[in-house]
Amino acid sequence: MSHHMGPLELGFAAPAVELIRSATGLVLRSRHELEPYARCTGEYLERWAALTPERDFLVQRSADGTWQGLTYAQALAKVRCVAAWLLEQKLSPERPVAILSQNSIEHGVLSLACLHVGIPVAPISPAYSLVSRDFCKLKSIIEMLNPGVVYAGDSKRFAEALGATRALHQGIIVAGDDDALPDGVVSFAALLRVNDDAAVARAFARVTSDTVAKLMFTSGSTGEPKAVITTQRMLCSNQQAIAQVWRFLAQPPVLVDWLPWHHTFGGNHNFNLILRNGGTLYIDQGRPLPGQFETTLANLRDVAPTICLNVPRALDMLAEALSNDASLRERFFSRMQVLFYAGAALSQPVWSALRALGEQTVGRPPVLLSSWGLTETAPAATTCHFQAQSAGVIGLPIPGCELKLVPNGQKHEVRVRGPNVTPGYWKRPDLTARLFDQDGFIETGDAMRLVDPEHPELGLLFDGRVTEDFKLSTATWVSVGSLRLAALAALAPLAQDVVVAGHDRHEVGLLIFPNLSACRKLSALTEDAEAASLLNHAAVRASIAAGLATLNGSSQGSSLTAARALLLLEPPSLDAGEITDKGYINQRAVLARRAAWVDRLYAERNADVITPLGAKHVRND
Numbered sequence: 001m002s003h004h005m006g007p008l009e010l011g012f013a014a015p016a017v018e019l020i021r022s023a024t025g026l027v028l029r030s031r032h033e034l035e036p037y038a039r040c041t042g043e044y045l046e047r048w049a050a051l052t053p054e055r056d057f058l059v060q061r062s063a064d065g066t067w068q069g070l071t072y073a074q075a076l077a078k079v080r081c082v083a084a085w086l087l088e089q090k091l092s093p094e095r096p097v098a099i100l101s102q103n104s105i106e107h108g109v110l111s112l113a114c115l116h117v118g119i120p121v122a123p124i125s126p127a128y129s130l131v132s133r134d135f136c137k138l139k140s141i142i143e144m145l146n147p148g149v150v151y152a153g154d155s156k157r158f159a160e161a162l163g164a165t166r167a168l169h170q171g172i173i174v175a176g177d178d179d180a181l182p183d184g185v186v187s188f189a190a191l192l193r194v195n196d197d198a199a200v201a202r203a204f205a206r207v208t209s210d211t212v213a214k215l216m217f218t219s220g221s222t223g224e225p226k227a228v229i230t231t232q233r234m235l236c237s238n239q240q241a242i243a244q245v246w247r248f249l250a251q252p253p254v255l256v257d258w259l260p261w262h263h264t265f266g267g268n269h270n271f272n273l274i275l276r277n278g279g280t281l282y283i284d285q286g287r288p289l290p291g292q293f294e295t296t297l298a299n300l301r302d303v304a305p306t307i308c309l310n311v312p313r314a315l316d317m318l319a320e321a322l323s324n325d326a327s328l329r330e331r332f333f334s335r336m337q338v339l340f341y342a343g344a345a346l347s348q349p350v351w352s353a354l355r356a357l358g359e360q361t362v363g364r365p366p367v368l369l370s371s372w373g374l375t376e377t378a379p380a381a382t383t384c385h386f387q388a389q390s391a392g393v394i395g396l397p398i399p400g401c402e403l404k405l406v407p408n409g410q411k412h413e414v415r416v417r418g419p420n421v422t423p424g425y426w427k428r429p430d431l432t433a434r435l436f437d438q439d440g441f442i443e444t445g446d447a448m449r450l451v452d453p454e455h456p457e458l459g460l461l462f463d464g465r466v467t468e469d470f471k472l473s474t475a476t477w478v479s480v481g482s483l484r485l486a487a488l489a490a491l492a493p494l495a496q497d498v499v500v501a502g503h504d505r506h507e508v509g510l511l512i513f514p515n516l517s518a519c520r521k522l523s524a525l526t527e528d529a530e531a532a533s534l535l536n537h538a539a540v541r542a543s544i545a546a547g548l549a550t551l552n553g554s555s556q557g558s559s560l561t562a563a564r565a566l567l568l569l570e571p572p573s574l575d576a577g578e579i580t581d582k583g584y585i586n587q588r589a590v591l592a593r594r595a596a597w598v599d600r601l602y603a604e605r606n607a608d609v610i611t612p613l614g615a616k617h618v619r620n621d
Contacts, residue, residue, distance in 0.1 A: 011248030012385040015457040017396045025406035034400030037240035040207045040232040042116040048278040049076035060283040082113035084196040095148030096120040117203035122215040123262035129161030147171040209233035227426035234378035237419035239276040241398035245385035253279035253307045264379035288314035304335045312346040319353045333361045342371045347488045351391035376422045393459045410477045414448045415441035470503040478559045490551035493518040499590045507563035509601040535567045548612035565610045566601045
């Protein structure tokens, strides 16, 4: 364990893991026993409303820019009103509540009301309503759910989506705006006028650990989105396990968070972390995208969080902003206990930069942690409760959860069993049957390896997706996850992301999504210079060529080198599934959609292709 943790040394449970070798693989489990956990998430809300009624729970910017929100007591009062209205609608797992909207206080209250009285809630990606043009995914989800209530925060913004799906369900449409609502649409305010505390109390008492809390949709990157049955046990055992190893949560956390609640990271991990531990959640309407990240930075200038739970893309942009702004840096690190990333791997340069920025600002580096899990595991299956020595370490199994590492090709696929694991997919017994192996572990398709097999307490490393790896025509395996991270480090800061190509080709090539602001800075071109001229600039191309040479110089053999690269002008498309709304690249979708670019990458004598500095060709030996 590192001795650079400063005052948080006592804020974590000691890393302790048990290894059992079985006939079907290596099983890992925490030596910390899972302690008793809440029956349902509603118990958390009842508890904090009684203990700390005046503490802020959910806070967001109002129209005039000021922060306004609900205390725990106010939230519980509203939740009981909405729950009473929901009970009158005779909802059930067969007629759940569907939420189309972005994060908001109303969204939070509606979701909590469903959970309080045992009505499943299905938060749906707003992108399916607002970005998609054919509403294909939204229609298939609504058809599958047959919702009894559909909530849209803004009836005008969601009008097209509501219209496109109206014939697919018999549910009541509820909208957040009060004035001039279309016929048949109920205002959210009307829900708050219902009172029946006795009925709500009876329904609350009937909720069990097996009650379906949510239907959470997978991203659909490998086909139609699947609805993951998420029970109260999954959510509550998960939060109990996290609290046992992250002991610093006994001091209620303050979080500024944009992560969408239709995803398990934002909606289950982060939201419930605040609720379970009596913290305060500032709802951030920013996004880690050009032109939208400024909103996040403005919020961080206002509110000094105690914990930052984010995706690598956002931490990348945050590191750049913090390095350029001393007052933001001082505010950000003033109360910061833990920086945490999940969902994708953080590049080593960003990891090191954040640690250094913290040390130079407050005299100690921030504790920088990661975790791993799935929508199917609610979500945490592993978490770091120690300071790893480098990026990419995802910690150890959480209490109560077992991991099995099974040989698969060149790697070890990870499988999971525990109280945090889903019973299956909604209305898909065929997919549910394929989810579990003979020992009751779910098969994930992700690969892992121990940092040091002799010292398992040092944790696990995420080792990519088994399904993303491929062979070159030389029969050499390419580990896409490892190569992508190495390439991002070598090509920093010009590469926003990279996609690894070369399936059945003789050498690896990279499709690069550029960081245009970094390219602009290097090229010294004006703000109004077109993106194409930035990418064609000699300094940019020379820097990419040098980065490729660095990448190739630090690795042995063709599987971890890249012989060629192309800079892509068009950013990854959300609608085409190339990127999720959390900013993760879907390798397979990009390669399929941009097959013509892959052909150009491998075309002979293509002037756009960049090769490593000083190399005519990368040998494949």
